[in-house]
Amino acid sequence: MMRILSGDSPKSALLAVLLVAILLSLAFAPFLFPGSRSLETAARICIFIVLVASYDLLLGYGGIVSFAHTMFFGMGAYGLAIATDRIGTSYGALILGALAGTAVAGVVALLTALLSLRVRAIFFAMITLAIASAVAVLVSQLSGFTGGEDGMNIRIPRELTPAFRLFDAEVLGQRINGKVVNYYLVFAGSLILFLTMLRIVNSPFGRVLLAIRENAFRAEAIGYRVVYYRALATCLSAMIAALAGALFAIWLRYVGPATTLGMEIMMDILLIVVIGGMGTMYGAVVGTTIFVLAQNYLKSLMGGLSEATAGLPLIPDLLNPDRWLLWLGVLFILSVYFFPTGIVGRLRGTR
Amino acid sequence: MSQPSLVTRDLTVRFGGHVAVDHVSCAFTPGELTAIVGPNGAGKTTYFNLISGQIRASEGRVELMGQDITRLAPSARTEAGLGRAFQLTNLFPRLTVLENVRLVVQARERRGFNLWTMAMGHRDLIAEAEAVLERVRLTAQRDQTVSALSHGDQRKLEVAAMIALKPRVFMFDEPTAGMSVEEAPVILDLIAGIKADPAATVLLVEHKMDVIRSLADRIIVLHNGALVADGPPAEVMASAVVQEAYLGKELTDV
Ligand SMILES: Nc1ncnc2c1ncn2[C@@H]1O[C@H](COP(=O)(O)OP(=O)(O)OP(=O)(O)O)[C@@H](O)[C@H]1O
């Protein structure tokens, strides 16, 4: 068990329970929560856990602020979309597209890092912002290649679509259709990527990243070439984000600027990392689950509450579903105020 | 007489018009402890920064074991055999005492780019870090975070990191600064222990006269960035230029 977790125990009974609950819920989501909307939510949680964790690798461990994380996410998704568009529908095209997108993400990340991290970490943040904006513009301009603002529909192999039946019998009252198969592809891919990151942050390399975050000057003085470590962290983080993007594209069977490249997603990632707890990896799991659930169900919950309190003054108005973003903001401020080290930091009892 | 391990040739740095280190040429040999003295602002720390690479030289060269290291990054100089302890405590404050030393051993063994093994699985690195903590008597504080340590223990940890690094050239910048009279001798004993190794070259910036007298084989004096005296302790302390520049004012017996 500890080997799988790379020796990184949750260090809090409550956190361990939460993590196991989330893992089991996601592992059995098609049976526990039937319905396409809940499966949609579960898949989104899986993918965003990887996306947020890969950002935590950069920010929480490396101490590097980047605004280009969704760009790398998008590179994986677009790589897959373009490959299936050009080559045709096949598993080979899926794999090739995912790998090509990941390779491009890795190279772009490495070049950006080597060129800008030498100067100063804050410079890197600005450069990533500029590059991400430029790429977003490019994607919407090159519509012949990327589908522009409309995005691209992706034709994936039939075994991964709802039209496919794995077998006729039902399992736990559920038809196993291609959508469920697709979900398990997403789930397994996400789990492997997450465990890989857990392994990286607990390796000698991960320790150096923590040291650099703590005191880069000192890390350099004792013999670690800080630029190279930061560049490698940037590169790994970008490549994992791209793989998450490829999974997302397979799941949605669509890719467009808003679903992968948008600044809103970048903001969500930042919020989740902070809410969950920076530099913990597990924060990505807990934070993403809470955030995506809130995003998906806060609205309907508020609608219900608003109706239930219809007779009272002011309250129904405050609980109007249109105000959900306001409440999410309030939740965020409260969580940062009360748990400055994030949910995981709080559960572990560190200040 | 053995070959010098560290040489600076006309080493110079200017900040604007101000020359902080002014054409300092000096050679340091293994088995020798050189005390570097001079009034506040004389350029001692800046001279160290030029040697270990935190500041780039405007002019001149630094050679380590015959190799020109003037343009290398600080980490590359450390890899080449330079060890630097800082005047202001400079550690990883939120990491544990053990981790602070373990990271140094890991750097020296060049295992930092190992991505696929568990850091805690490298038992040899941990064992060595523990042995160093034992030597500086910080074993009891092994799992405390550095920020929870007393100032004296933090200074001890800096020396521990130097011991763990096993450099050819040790550079200490006022290692006992801000320490109580009871704590300082522990640090000085450790430095004496390092000096006992005939392969070690030690540079020590120090204000306290009794410390210099008991440890130094040689004194160099910096004044306004320039090297104004160099020689055996007794000789340097007696010289007129030093008396005038420095000794009359600050280098007093405590
Ligand atoms: N990065 C810098 N930029 C500008 N001036 C600097 C810089 N570093 C040092 N100086 C100046 O260089 C001179 C030498 O400073 P330095 O710290 O080397 O003195 P020092 O001999 O170590 O003094 P102390 O005994 O107080 O530690 C000082 O006048 C200082 O203000």
Ligand SMILES: [Mg+2]
């Ligand atoms: Mg100084």
